Amino acid sequence: MAGRTGRQSPAYDITPDEVLRFCDFLYRRTGMSFSEDKRYYIDRRLRDRIDATGSLSFQAYFSLLRADADHEIEQLINSFTVNETYFFREDHQLKCLTAGLLDSIVSRKPPGGTVRIWSIPCASGEEPYSIAIWLLENWPQVDSYNIEIVGSDIDTRALKAAAEGIYRDRALMRLSRDIISRYFIPISDDRYQIDEGLRNSIEFTRANLIDARDMATYRDFDLIFCRNVLIYFDDASRRQTAENLCDCLRPGGYICLGHSESMSRISPLFSVSRFPDAIVYQKPEADHG
Amino acid sequence: MPALAAALRREGVPRVREAIMTALIRVGDAASIEAILPYLRSQDAALRTAAVEALCALRESLAPFMPQLLSDGDSDVRLLATELTRNMDAAQATTLLCDLIEREPHPNVCGAAIDVLAEVGTPEALPSLERCAARFSASPFLPFAISAAIARISGVKG
Amino acid sequence: MADTARRAIHVLVVDDSSLVRLYYRAALDKAGFHVEQAINGIEAMEKVLSEPFDLVILDVNMPRMDGLTFIRSLRAGRGEVATVPALMISTEAGSQDVADARAAGANMYLIKPVAEDELVRHVGLLTGAIP
Numbered sequence: 001m002a003g004r005t006g007r008q009s010p011a012y013d014i015t016p017d018e019v020l021r022f023c024d025f026l027y028r029r030t031g032m033s034f035s036e037d038k039r040y041y042i043d044r045r046l047r048d049r050i051d052a053t054g055s056l057s058f059q060a061y062f063s064l065l066r067a068d069a070d071h072e073i074e075q076l077i078n079s080f081t082v083n084e085t086y087f088f089r090e091d092h093q094l095k096c097l098t099a100g101l102l103d104s105i106v107s108r109k110p111p112g113g114t115v116r117i118w119s120i121p122c123a124s125g126e127e128p129y130s131i132a133i134w135l136l137e138n139w140p141q142v143d144s145y146n147i148e149i150v151g152s153d154i155d156t157r158a159l160k161a162a163a164e165g166i167y168r169d170r171a172l173m174r175l176s177r178d179i180i181s182r183y184f185i186p187i188s189d190d191r192y193q194i195d196e197g198l199r200n201s202i203e204f205t206r207a208n209l210i211d212a213r214d215m216a217t218y219r220d221f222d223l224i225f226c227r228n229v230l231i232y233f234d235d236a237s238r239r240q241t242a243e244n245l246c247d248c249l250r251p252g253g254y255i256c257l258g259h260s261e262s263m264s265r266i267s268p269l270f271s272v273s274r275f276p277d278a279i280v281y282q283k284p285e286a287d288h289g
Numbered sequence: 290m291p292a293l294a295a296a297l298r299r300e301g302v303p304r305v306r307e308a309i310m311t312a313l314i315r316v317g318d319a320a321s322i323e324a325i326l327p328y329l330r331s332q333d334a335a336l337r338t339a340a341v342e343a344l345c346a347l348r349e350s351l352a353p354f355m356p357q358l359l360s361d362g363d364s365d366v367r368l369l370a371t372e373l374t375r376n377m378d379a380a381q382a383t384t385l386l387c388d389l390i391e392r393e394p395h396p397n398v399c400g401a402a403i404d405v406l407a408e409v410g411t412p413e414a415l416p417s418l419e420r421c422a423a424r425f426s427a428s429p430f431l432p433f434a435i436s437a438a439i440a441r442i443s444g445v446k447g
Numbered sequence: 448m449a450d451t452a453r454r455a456i457h458v459l460v461v462d463d464s465s466l467v468r469l470y471y472r473a474a475l476d477k478a479g480f481h482v483e484q485a486i487n488g489i490e491a492m493e494k495v496l497s498e499p500f501d502l503v504i505l506d507v508n509m510p511r512m513d514g515l516t517f518i519r520s521l522r523a524g525r526g527e528v529a530t531v532p533a534l535m536i537s538t539e540a541g542s543q544d545v546a547d548a549r550a551a552g553a554n555m556y557l558i559k560p561v562a563e564d565e566l567v568r569h570v571g572l573l574t575g576a577i578p
Contacts, residue, residue: 017440024465025408236346239311264490268511269304274496334513342510368538397538397559404464430560434466
C-alpha cells in the first residue's frame, strides 16, 4: 500500500450504474454480494483492477472481464478474498464438524466403523492437519471410529511440503501454545514441524478435480472439504467437478465449500443442509426423480 | 447421439440427467445441440432449466441456431432463448437481442432480453432499447427495466 | 413483547433476473418491507435455512434449481421453514403451470409482469401486513 497516497486520480469515471452493472455480474458469477455501505470497498478494488489491466475505462475493463481475458475473473476474485492459509482457518466449519456434522455421519455407522474425510485441494497441508488436530482436541468419539483423512492436490510440490509438515510460526497464529506443544516440534526460531505420528496418519495423494478418470480412484468419502477453488472455475469445469465429487461421496455424504462460495452457482446435485455453525451440502441418500 | 437424447427423455434421476447433459456438452457439435433443444419445450421445469444451462455452455456452436430460436412460434421458447446469448460475444449478443426487441410482441420475452442486455449490451443497443420503452410505455415492468439497462450500458441514468 | 418495536416483515425475492429482483426490491422497500435476494432455488434454500423469512417470492424458471423444486424441498423440510408462505410470479401462464405450482405447495400464483401496487398488495395479504 505504501506509495499509493501520491497516486494521481485516474482519467476515467465510474458511475454508480456501472458499479451496479459490475456488482450484478460478480453476484451472478460468484455469489459474492456487497451491501450499499461497502460501495467504497468495491469501488477501490474495481479501480485497482482497471489500472492493473491497463484498461482505460470501466467499459473496456468490463468487456475484458466478461471475456475472462488473462484469467481476469480469477484476479478479480483474489482481490476480493483473502488467500492465506493457516491452521484453523474457517474455524466455523471445524466447529460444525464437532457440533453435529460428524454425529450425523456416524449415526449410520457401526461402532468402530470408518469415517473418510477428504481435503481437496489441500495445498501445503494446513487444512487436513487442522481437521485432524481439531478432531483429536474436540470430538469425544474420536477414538471410537477409524478416521481416515486424505489430502490431495494437483501440485506435487505442494504435496511434498504437506507430507514434510514444516510451517512458519505465522501459520500457527490461531493455535494455542498447548496445541502447538502437543502436535508440533520446533526445528528453528520460527519453524515448526508436525510430529511424526500425525504426519503418518494423513495420506497425501495427487488428484485433479476436473479429471473424471483421476477422480474415479477416490470413492466412499463421508465428507469432502473443497474450498476456494470452484469459485474460480468456469461453468463447464464446475459442472464436471461437481459430478466427480458427487461420485466420490457415499450416499448421504457432505461437502464443505469456502465461506465466499455457494453451491447455487455450481451444481443442482446436492441438497442444502444447515448445521449450527455452517451450511454444508449433502449428496442425496438414494437417487430419486 | 440419438441414444443419449433418448436416455435424457426418460431420465428422472438428477445425477444421471446431469451426466448426460455434460456428455452432450463435451461433444458440443450441432447434433448435441439438436439433441438438447427439444427440452426447451419440456413441461418439466427442472429439465427445461437444465437444457438452458447446457446450451449456455455451448456458446460458439450455438450461434447458427439463435435466429431461429429467437423467432420461435412459442413465446416460452423465445424467452428461454434470450438467456442463451448471455455468454456470447457482446457485439453478437447485442445484435441478436436488439433484432428481437424491435419486433417482439410479448412483454415478458422483451423483459428477459433486456435483463441480458443490461449485463452484456454495447452502446449500439441504446436506440433499440428506447424504441422498446416507447412501445411498452404502459407495461408495468418494462419501462423500469429498460431505464435501468440504459443506465448500466451508458453509465448515465436513462 | 407487544410493546417492542415491530420487526419489519422479511421477504426473500428469488429470481435469476437482476432487473426483476431490482424492481420487486424497489417496490417492497418503498412499502416498508425488508428485502433479501437469491438468484435460484439453491441460494434461496441457503437463505431460508439461515434466517427467518415471512414470505418467499419466486420465479419458476431459474438455473440449477427451479422454483417448483425449491417449494417442494421447502415443504418437505422440518420445522418452521416448511410453512413459509410462497408467492410464485412466473411468465408461465398455462393452467397446468398454475396447477403444478399449487401441487408443489405455492400459496399464490401471479403472472408476469406484475404492477408495483399489485405486488405490494399481495405481499401484504400473504404476510398479514394488510389484515
